[in-house]
Amino acid sequence: MTLGDYLRPLQGIFTLWLSVLIVMALALLMQLVHQSATEQAFDQAQQAWHLRQQQALYLANHQSEIDFYFASRARWQALGLLEAPHFDHWDATLAAIQQQSSLPDVAYQMQPSKHCSATTCLESWPAEVPPALNFTVTPIQLDWLLTHESAVSDWLEQLKARFGERLFVRHCRWSLASGKQAIAAQCDVDLFNFPGEHP
Amino acid sequence: MARQLFIVLMSPSSWRVMHFDGAQCMTLRAFERSEEARSALLAWWQRYPQAQVSFLSNHPDEQYHVEVLPDVSGFAGQQLLKRKLAAWPFSNGLHAACKLDRVQAQRRESRFLFTALPEARLFDWMHQLQASSVRIQGVYTHALAMLYCLPEAMQRYRHTLCLDFGQQQLRVSYLQHQRLFFSRMLPLPEDSFATPAACAAHVLQALHQIRMTLFHQQWVDDQEDMQLVCFGQWPAVWQILKQALAEGYVWVSVSDEDLTQQSTIKPMPQGITGLEWATIQCVLKRKPLPNLATDAMLLPESIRRLKRTIHWTGAVMASMMIIAAGLGWQITQNTHRQLQSVKRQLALWQSAPMYPIRPTALPQLRALTQAVRELTVAARWPDRALTIMQHAMMGQYHWQVTALEWQGSAPDALDTLNMPRASASKETLIVTWTALGASAQQADAWQQLLARLRAVPDIAQVEVLTSSVSATGELRAGSTSEMRLPSQQPVIKLYLRAVDPAGDE
Numbered sequence: 204m205t206l207g208d209y210l211r212p213l214q215g216i217f218t219l220w221l222s223v224l225i226v227m228a229l230a231l232l233m234q235l236v237h238q239s240a241t242e243q244a245f246d247q248a249q250q251a252w253h254l255r256q257q258q259a260l261y262l263a264n265h266q267s268e269i270d271f272y273f274a275s276r277a278r279w280q281a282l283g284l285l286e287a288p289h290f291d292h293w294d295a296t297l298a299a300i301q302q303q304s305s306l307p308d309v310a311y312q313m314q315p316s317k318h319c320s321a322t323t324c325l326e327s328w329p330a331e332v333p334p335a336l337n338f339t340v341t342p343i344q345l346d347w348l349l350t351h352e353s354a355v356s357d358w359l360e361q362l363k364a365r366f367g368e369r370l371f372v373r374h375c376r377w378s379l380a381s382g383k384q385a386i387a388a389q390c391d392v393d394l395f396n397f398p399g400e401h402p
Numbered sequence: 403m404a405r406q407l408f409i410v411l412m413s414p415s416s417w418r419v420m421h422f423d424g425a426q427c428m429t430l431r432a433f434e435r436s437e438e439a440r441s442a443l444l445a446w447w448q449r450y451p452q453a454q455v456s457f458l459s460n461h462p463d464e465q466y467h468v469e470v471l472p473d474v475s476g477f478a479g480q481q482l483l484k485r486k487l488a489a490w491p492f493s494n495g496l497h498a499a500c501k502l503d504r505v506q507a508q509r510r511e512s513r514f515l516f517t518a519l520p521e522a523r524l525f526d527w528m529h530q531l532q533a534s535s536v537r538i539q540g541v542y543t544h545a546l547a548m549l550y551c552l553p554e555a556m557q558r559y560r561h562t563l564c565l566d567f568g569q570q571q572l573r574v575s576y577l578q579h580q581r582l583f584f585s586r587m588l589p590l591p592e593d594s595f596a597t598p599a600a601c602a603a604h605v606l607q608a609l610h611q612i613r614m615t616l617f618h619q620q621w622v623d624d625q626e627d628m629q630l631v632c633f634g635q636w637p638a639v640w641q642i643l644k645q646a647l648a649e650g651y652v653w654v655s656v657s658d659e660d661l662t663q664q665s666t667i668k669p670m671p672q673g674i675t676g677l678e679w680a681t682i683q684c685v686l687k688r689k690p691l692p693n694l695a696t697d698a699m700l701l702p703e704s705i706r707r708l709k710r711t712i713h714w715t716g717a718v719m720a721s722m723m724i725i726a727a728g729l730g731w732q733i734t735q736n737t738h739r740q741l742q743s744v745k746r747q748l749a750l751w752q753s754a755p756m757y758p759i760r761p762t763a764l765p766q767l768r769a770l771t772q773a774v775r776e777l778t779v780a781a782r783w784p785d786r787a788l789t790i791m792q793h794a795m796m797g798q799y800h801w802q803v804t805a806l807e808w809q810g811s812a813p814d815a816l817d818t819l820n821m822p823r824a825s826a827s828k829e830t831l832i833v834t835w836t837a838l839g840a841s842a843q844q845a846d847a848w849q850q851l852l853a854r855l856r857a858v859p860d861i862a863q864v865e866v867l868t869s870s871v872s873a874t875g876e877l878r879a880g881s882t883s884e885m886r887l888p889s890q891q892p893v894i895k896l897y898l899r900a901v902d903p904a905g906d907e
Contacts, residue, residue: 208701209708212705213708213712217712220713220715220716223716223720224716224720227723227724230723231723234727235730237734238730238733238734238737241737244741248748249744251744251748252744255748255751258761261761262761262764265767265768268764269764271771271775272767272771275771284774329777329781331776331780332776334769334772334773335765335772335773336766336769336770336773338773352788353788353792355784356783356784356785356788359783359784360785368777368778369777370781371777371780371781372782372783372810373809374809374810375808376805376807377805377806377807378834379804390784395777397773397774
């Protein structure tokens with residue numbers, strides 16, 4: 204009685220089962236490979252999704268600013284807010300206002316623009332919270348000789364329409380001119396620009 | 403389907419064949435020992451191709467021999483045993499060897515019991531049976547199977563002699579520690595021993611011989627009592643034997659009822675003894691009895707068992723793989739679904755309209771919009787102050803305004819240090835007046851003017867300064883006394899209330 208006596212009759216069935224099990228094991232292996240590939244793809248997609256969500260959250264935090272920016276951008280560009288100070292433009296604007304609205308003549312003195320960063324020349328910044336970006340400020344002095352003091356208001360109204368938020372009125376003074384026939388008026392305004400701050 | 407089993411009880415005179423279906427005894431048939439009977443048996447068994455056949459021998463030719471071998475373990479021990487077995491003259495046919503125990507003599511030794519059934523015709527017939535596809539479970543002997551049938555209470559004694567009385571025969575077996583060392587069948591033909599006394603004398607003589615044999619083998623000595631266990635019914639002979647063998651023997655008789663108590667199948671079929679029925683139970687329950695069938699005879703069955711094991715193993719492994727694959731497939735499907743949903747959401751996100759803004763530009767955008775908002779909120783215009791003054795001066799003929807100075811904001815350094823921010827951003831208006839007309843009227847008019855100014859809701863405070871041509875920040879001294887006569891060019895400072903930023907636009 205040898206081992207061969209046992210093995211010979213069992214050879215067929217053993218081979219059959221072995222091949223069946225090998226085929227099944229291969230199928231299982233392929234299934235596992237497919238599963239791991241799918242899981243990997245899912246992990247990647249989920250990471251992308253998390254990244255997207257973080258971006259969305261970040262955007263949502265800035266949503267009011269974004270809306271405000273896109274609502275105002277066209278006007279700001281028209282006002283020249285986001286460009287460097289343009290003196291010819293100021294000159295032309297004043298001449299146009301005077302001609303169109305038949306307002307009294309105005310004389311102005313424009314000082315050179317000051318370039319300020321977020322930390323320098325804070326005294327020129329009128330608001331409580333200092334800005335977090337660079338800006339330029341151009342002090343301008345306006346002088347009129349008027350018959351009625353409210354012509355200053357009309358002028359400032361026109362300037363506000365042309366320069367908007369850029370224009371900041373610091374100080375105005377009216378006094379009777381010699382001979383009391385006319386009123387000398389003087390206003391100090393600052394013109395703000397945010398050049399190069401185009402997001 | 404229950405297991406089909408044929409058990410052949412082989413005795414010298416006849417064969418009794420029992421057909422079991424599971425544990426149920428279907429039939430019991432007796433056959434002569436002839437060729438015709440064997441053919442009939444084969445025909446019967448072939449009607450049940452799934453049935454197995456077991457032979458249970460109780461034959462005078464059975465050989466029992468105790469062989470003592472040096473204690474060698476492992477493969478060398480097997481070879482030694484094989485050689486010893488080959489040297490035994492009965493090892494050509496049906497035989498078996500089983501280990502009894504280990505003893506310490508001069509050296510460590512193992513004792514083996516060699517068992518054989520030297521029946522050449524049976525041996526040949528079993529080969530024929532195998533050729534006819536009859537499944538052989540094994541060949542067992544009655545004496546070896548009997549060990550499993552002894553009641554528990556009898557297992558205390560070291561030496562036991564079992565006496566099994568059958569039809570015209572007596573089987574005497576010697577057991578040491580419940581292991582069979584010796585067994586012999588004594589024929590008791592009725593014609594020779596017609597009276598119980600003659601029979602008892604014959605048995606006594608045989609027992610005496612056996613006792614001498616055991617003594618010479620040094621298995622027993624005179625010190626210890628021997629237990630005598632009697633099976634079967636033969637009361638007349640018993641009594642005589644009991645009287646003769648009183649000294650040194652402990653008598654125990656086991657009835658058929660005692661033996662069949664352990665059996666699960668009741669009642670016991672007719673035509674067999676209680677001890678036979680008890681040994682049949684051992685075969686039915688597949689107790690590990692020494693099997694006298696050769697390896698070649700057992701090969702088909704063990705191959706069948708192996709095949710079944712392989713089938714079972716294969717099936718279990720295959721089902722485990724199928725389960726694993728099914729689970730994996732389900733998990734994959736689940737993951738795939740989730741992946742699709744995440745991808746859909748991502749696609750939805752990508753297709754949604756978005757501002758063309760890089761996320762990195764957002765802090766700059768926030769700074770810009772905040773700066774512009776701050777500028778807008780901080781902006782002040784002199785219109786309100788002018789309007790207030792125009793209303794205040796309406797119908798006023800005694801005082802004329804000669805200079806008006808409006809300060810929007812941008813408080814000086816002192817203010818930023820000492821005043822709260824809200825009041826620091828307050829608009830101020832410094833007005834310089836000139837008197838017109840008589841002084842008495844001037845004073846009245848001045849008081850009226852001050853009162854009127856104080857009544858204006860937008861004015862928070864009225865401060866009268868000394869006469870000064872200008873209010874350009876030089877040192878000023880003033881008094882708030884209202885009854886003081888004003889100078890010719892009084893100066894007052896008006897603090898305007900802060901406007902609500904919401905209404906400022």
